[in-house]
Amino acid sequence: MMDPRISIIPERIKDVKRRIAIVSGKGGVGKTVLASLLALGLSSMGKIVGLLDLDFNGPSCHIVLGIPEDTSIKEEKGIIPPLFNGIRFMSLELFVKERALPLRGDDISNAIIELLAITRWGSLDYLIIDTPPGTSDELLDILRLIDGLETLIVTIPSKLALKTVSRLLNLLKMVNTNIIGIIENMSKGTDMVREFARREGIRYLGSIPYDEKLEEALGDVDALKRTSISESITTILHKIIGLKITR
Amino acid sequence: MLNLPFVIEILRMVHEWALAESIVRAVLDIMRERKLKTVLEVKIAIGQLQQIEIDIFRDALKEISEGTILKETKFSIEEEEAEFKCRNCGYTWKFSEIKESIKEDEAEAIHFIPELAHAIIRCPRCGSPDFIVVRGRGVRIVSLRGIT
Numbered sequence: 001m002m003d004p005r006i007s008i009i010p011e012r013i014k015d016v017k018r019r020i021a022i023v024s025g026k027g028g029v030g031k032t033v034l035a036s037l038l039a040l041g042l043s044s045m046g047k048i049v050g051l052l053d054l055d056f057n058g059p060s061c062h063i064v065l066g067i068p069e070d071t072s073i074k075e076e077k078g079i080i081p082p083l084f085n086g087i088r089f090m091s092l093e094l095f096v097k098e099r100a101l102p103l104r105g106d107d108i109s110n111a112i113i114e115l116l117a118i119t120r121w122g123s124l125d126y127l128i129i130d131t132p133p134g135t136s137d138e139l140l141d142i143l144r145l146i147d148g149l150e151t152l153i154v155t156i157p158s159k160l161a162l163k164t165v166s167r168l169l170n171l172l173k174m175v176n177t178n179i180i181g182i183i184e185n186m187s188k189g190t191d192m193v194r195e196f197a198r199r200e201g202i203r204y205l206g207s208i209p210y211d212e213k214l215e216e217a218l219g220d221v222d223a224l225k226r227t228s229i230s231e232s233i234t235t236i237l238h239k240i241i242g243l244k245i246t247r
Numbered sequence: 248m249l250n251l252p253f254v255i256e257i258l259r260m261v262h263e264w265a266l267a268e269s270i271v272r273a274v275l276d277i278m279r280e281r282k283l284k285t286v287l288e289v290k291i292a293i294g295q296l297q298q299i300e301i302d303i304f305r306d307a308l309k310e311i312s313e314g315t316i317l318k319e320t321k322f323s324i325e326e327e328e329a330e331f332k333c334r335n336c337g338y339t340w341k342f343s344e345i346k347e348s349i350k351e352d353e354a355e356a357i358h359f360i361p362e363l364a365h366a367i368i369r370c371p372r373c374g375s376p377d378f379i380v381v382r383g384r385g386v387r388i389v390s391l392r393g394i395t
């Protein structure tokens with residue numbers, strides 16, 4: 001028979017105004033760093049923000065934002081995501097800590113459904129969702145489970161990365177998602193990604209430089225805010241906030 | 248109203264509550280889809296792996312359905328024994344055989360999300376973490392009897 005948990009998901013996110021998944025074709029292009037900094041940036045602008053780490057094999061938003069692993073989770077007829085630097089945060093990492101979590105397809109779906117069914121986000125202006133690269137099970141699941149999901153693509157300026165973005169776009173254009181646009185990370189100042197966006201008919205949201213100070217700033221919110229990455233993100237966020245969404 | 252004898256149970260109640268809420272909503276959804284006027288009985292299976300407190304779950308179901316058209320509906324709850332099968336060596340085992348070896352915080356994690364068992368439980372024969380939960384994972388609706 002039907003899965004009762006799926007019925008409650010719309011109720012759990014009904015007061016979340018915009019639901020944005022950070023996606024990419026290739027791995028390692030900066031999704032996790034950008035998802036975390038986008039959430040941080042929105043929070044600094046006074047928005048109420050949630051961050052959901054859905055990369056089950058390699059959850060790492062908590063490392064970027066320096067969220068302690070011994071955080072306790074509050075229950076109130078479901079789970080209330082703990083608050084860090086103004087961000088409501090949820091990740092399986094809060095439960096598994098350092099342990100390996102070898103999950104396959106159906107297990108991943110089950111875990112995502114359970115997580116979405118029991119987490120009470122409350123009212124949020126933005127829910128940012130970090131995902132694994134490519135057309136992962138995690139991405140496919142939230143595309144089907146989260147109504148009005150918007151997608152934000154991250155890439156680096158490389159033929160290899162853009163090829164995989166094309167393939168991802170083929171999927172995204174088939175399903176029901178509003179593609180916000182593409183962010184060029186680790187930019188080299190070329191117009192390769194901008195040109196690509198024009199050809200694909202998607203919005204070019206801006207570029208982010210390679211910042212060697214990032215590594216040292218990881219885990220330290222104040223230091224992160226001082227990186228040139230955060231500066232570029234603020235500019236990009238103004239564009240994203242200004243967009244009218246239709247659901 | 249809920250009558251909880253121990254304060255500690257208030258903490259445990261909450262997750263049971265979230266799942267009970269999902270059952271009630273799902274039944275209401277099914278009623279709408281199948282154009283049912285009344286639902287006489289809902290059979291629910293509770294997988295042993297998730298370690299749901301059945302009494303609390305039952306009370307939550309009662310209180311949540313009270314304010315809906317499911318006021319008179321009978322919720323029958325049966326527990327389903329959890330069973331695992333190793334993908335590596337094919338061994339099958341039951342939750343009851345290994346339950347003792349699971350620590351309290353680990354049980355709590357599995358209670359939240361049963362898939363976290365993959366970070367905790369190993370095949371008793373070969374030690375592999377690559378296993379299938381054959382049955383008894385969590386909460387599901389088995390059947391529903393209603394009138395159109």
Ligand SMILES: Nc1ncnc2c1ncn2[C@@H]1O[C@H](COP(=O)(O)OP(=O)(O)OP(=O)(O)O)[C@@H](O)[C@H]1O
Pocket residue numbers: 024026027028029030031032033034055058131132133185186208209210211212214215229
């Ligand atoms: N603009 C940047 N400047 C310098 N380093 C960066 C920048 N963006 C990302 N990085 C670094 O690149 C590496 C990969 O970033 P990240 O983990 O965010 O990528 P990802 O797309 O989430 O990877 P995965 O696909 O594995 O989840 C990290 O070490 C990160 O610190």
Ligand SMILES: [Mg+2]
Pocket residue numbers: 031032033055060130131132
């Ligand atoms: Mg990542």
Ligand SMILES: [Zn+2]
Pocket residue numbers: 333334335336337338370371372373374375
């Ligand atoms: Zn085995």
